Amino acid sequence: MTLSFQAKQRLGVFELDAEFTAGPGVTALFGRSGSGKTSIIRLLAGLSRPAKGHILFDGDVLLDTEKGVFVPKHRRGFGYVFQDGRLFPHLTVEKNLRYGMWFAASQRKSTQFSQIVDLLGIDGLLQRRPANLSGGEKQRVAIGRALLAAPRLLLLDEPLSALDDPRKAEILPYLQALRDEMRIPIIYVTHAMAEIARLADRVIVLRDGKVGMSGDVDMLLNHPETVVEMDEGRDAGAFVEGMIADHDDRYGLTTVMLGSQRLFVAGTFPAETRMARFHISARDVMLATRRPEEISALNILEGRVESLRPTVPGVVDVQVNCGGALIISRLTQLSCENLALSPGKDVFAIIKSVSFAPL
Amino acid sequence: MSWFALTDSEWVALLLSLRIASVATLCSLPLAIITAMALARGRFPGKSLLNGIVHLPLVLPPVVTGFVLLVLFGRRGPIGAFLADHFGLIFSFRWTGAALACGVMGFPLMVRSIRLSIEAIDRGLEDAAATLGANPAWVFVTVTLPLMLPGVIAGAILGFAKAVGEFGATITFVSNIPGETQTLSAAIYTLTQVPGGDAGAFRLTIIAVVVSMVALLASEFAAHSINRRMRAA
Secondary structure, eight states, X not given: OOEEEEEEEEETTEEEEEEEEEOSSEEEEEOOTTSSHHHHHHHHXXXXXOSEEEEEETTEEEEETTTXXXXXXXXXXXXXXXXXOOOOTTSOHHHHHHHXXXXXXXXXXXXXXXXXXXXXXXXXXXXXXXXXXXXXXXHHHHHHHHHHTOOSEEEEESTTTTSOHHHHHHHHHHHHHHHHHHOOOEEEEESOHHHHHHHOSEEEXXXXXXXXXXXXXXXXXXXXXXXXXXXXXXXXXXXXXXXXXXXXXXXXXXXXXXXXXXXXXXXXXXXXXXXXXXXXEGGGEEEESSOOOSOSOSEEEEEEEEEXXXXXXXXXXXXXXXXXXXXEEEEEHHHHHHTTOOTTOEEEEEEOGGGGOOO | OGGGOOOHHHHHHHHHHHHHHHHHHHHHHHHHHHHHHHHHHOOOTTHHHHHHXXXXXXXXOHHHHHHHHHHHHSTTSHHHHHHHHHHOOOXXXXXXXXXXXXHHHHHHHHHHHHHHHHHTSOHHHHHHHHXXXXXXXXXXXXXXXXXXXXXXXXXXXXHHHHHHHOOHHHHHHHOOOTTTTOOHHHHHHHHHHSTTOHHHXXXXXXXXXXXXXXXXXXXXXXXXXXXXXXXXX
């Protein structure tokens, strides 16, 4: 599957001028609010029409403003999961789920219905009305409804952003299962690093309506500075990847090998997962020059300061190399000077295990 | 209770009123839905003019509306003559004319109620239906129409109640012919004009109150049950 997108559009002072291609797997469109993510996904779905643009999906021209081609939204065959779910309030959950099946060109078998219902864990909700569902349940039904319409491509517009953390943790495993089992290409719009870490194969970074950078998620693992640059806001941090070594069911902890060091992570992963990827927020990492004792934090990693990078006045992002993995710690200028941090200095990075959970 | 027994002519007036009101409501309802859609969603030149025309019967004296209908739909009126010649549809001094007058008078009430319910619909739901493969006609039938149903039902019942009570436009347009155009209101009016007619007028008044009350309760009940289904407890 290949999708190529190119469009120019002006909406008041905001100008969208973006061009990208996407392949199979999960492609994340990342950016802050107002960066143009939702505009792009709406253009893909045919919900709006740009002044100039071209959209090609597997050789199928969906939009070509020069030739006057515009395939209307109901003939694109793209599933769309909206931020707010948008379930039909006058239909039961089951009728919501079956809505798109009426129109799907290739009739889905009823086995597929039960398969998707099982996958999303919504079989107990079928006779309920959307008004009686929790936010997380609504979003799972919305995902199931989009899937059952047999889409060629699934567009997810910040499907977790309207939910609180426990609800996010509830849906994320379903999204991972969806990615691994359904083999439908996904465009995933988000502004949360942690979601990219868990789900995305490729990432396209948007800034002020333009594509800033794009590439495999591995690019973010190897270049923490790009992660900082991508998101200068509260969410700055580093991506790390490690092999899952052990599960401790009693404490609900997972051990992940980060190079030679072990990292305890709160929460569990699907059984077949071998590699785990996380986003460690810079705000959750403390530094010490001596190994702290009698401290509640489970993770104390040995490392060496690589660089110091001032962000806003009084705040410094310290990059620490912990056995090959680069971690970022956000400290005040004062702490930096108290510890006399400078490149090459040996330090201990302290990370609370719960700061990884649930995302 | 013998004083309450309706005379034959009173029965005729009541049944005629119900028939006229039903026909007026059913025939104008589809047109009211289309007009409400155009006013709520459409963007076209002359929209405020259309809005004004739709609301005219609400603000004009009913007699004026009746006279305009007489001029347009009478046997020699431009529309009346055309319909009589081509479709054999005659309005003047027929019960059909009374239904037309009642339909016109109730039309603004229906349009207002339906329009409000259309404007309350989240357009995002229609987008969602379209991304699931529904073409615009299916979106209308499966999403828009069910969601505006409370407004449609409320509008239809309001229009029906208005039609049962209509007097001025009807009597001006099609006169007051017992058994043909003499509706409940016209019969009450006639009874008050003759000596000894008070008892009959009183009986019909009670019936008018009951019909209107039942209509209002039915509309409340319908709106309530639909709301409960959608928003659920």
